[in-house]
Amino acid sequence: MASRGAWKLVHLVLLFAGCGFGYDVVYRRIFAGLGLTVTGEAELYQNFSSVRCASLCSIRLSCFSWAWEPSSWECKVYTSLSSTSARTTAPASTLTYGIIDGYFFENFPSPVAMSWAEAKSACESRGAFLAMPASQEQTKLLMQWVGYNYAWVGIWRYSAAATWFDVFDNAVAGLYWAPAEPEDPYEWGSYRVPSGGLVTTPTTQRTYIPLCKALP
Template identity: 80%
Template sequence: METRSACSLVLILLAGQSIGYEVTYRRIFQGLGLTVTGNADLYQNLSLVRCASLCSIRPSCFSWAWEPSSWACMVYTSLSSTATRTPAPASTHTYGDVVGYFFENFPNPVAISWAEAKGACESSGAFLAMPASEEQAKLLMQWIGYNYAWVGIWRYSAALTWYDVYDNVVDNLYWAPAEPEDPYQWGSYRVPSGGLVTTPTTQRTYLPLCKSLP
């Protein structure tokens, strides 16, 4: 996945990407007539550029949508922990902060282990990633429309310390209730569980969540 540098002004690019105030958004649900689910503030009579600007200056904004026929802007300040995507007019422009992340083996997932998921990302010049926040994880799962993903965290058996794929310590993880479960070592994100889940080292039909190298 290609990356682009951010600039100080909000721009709407023909390639379908919006860049604004050090925040880069990628268009999602293009041509699907769908949008994300969650809590959103509605603003009327805004242009696409003004809608992008409004989201970019709000630290709590994870996604935004603009409808050209009504000039209605939806700024999503929180997202639902579900893969359900709500219908929207086909002309709606929906964007999210998902730059650099992508799912390997989409749209036909196969049963693979955590180590195989790591290798699948690396074969694409990326790495098995850990979403920066739970809201970002929800957005990514809504974008893909799938409930299960391998993510880039692991530990030694039932140890308390978790690491990323580069063996760096990972803190502030957003576990599902009753997780992490001992003695499982590998991390996944499951929408039905509402957060990160520990998983045994067996093959699962999960999508590897990859992130492009800088």
């Protein structure tokens, strides 16, 4: 199960004098010891420290992951992740970090079929809730992190209604639907990597993993 393990953290606090803004970002190391990194489009920089690499990612709204090679001080700042569960091979020494933000997956790595309601209960049993990141880039990062194609996410609606809600019954907008979605009359939200976005799903059991987020 990809859960709340003891990963190495980079807690980056950046304050820019005279600019009137700052960033407080927590990155977690992912793929440690696996010889993998994320898959996507990256800006490449040479002779950068890991802190400088993290700083560049933090000031790009589309960046949720960066990688640093300590042997060469090569920095990759990922500006767009691919819609895939495939990861890219990398030297074992490469350090890859991502913005995980308390998200984790239940029912993994050996998923069993469950409904959306059962997925919601699975998250709650861990003191968390069935969630949906506001950014599709972060969702793509999370799916690459576990290398799986299908996840239950925390949105639902009344049959064929236009308004979608989170698990706390708050209306949500800005949803990143896959092409031809949302499809009526299905009521439950899932994220499917092959479809490239959110998909409406019947209330049947499926081998999807619940995307949970720890409560504050």
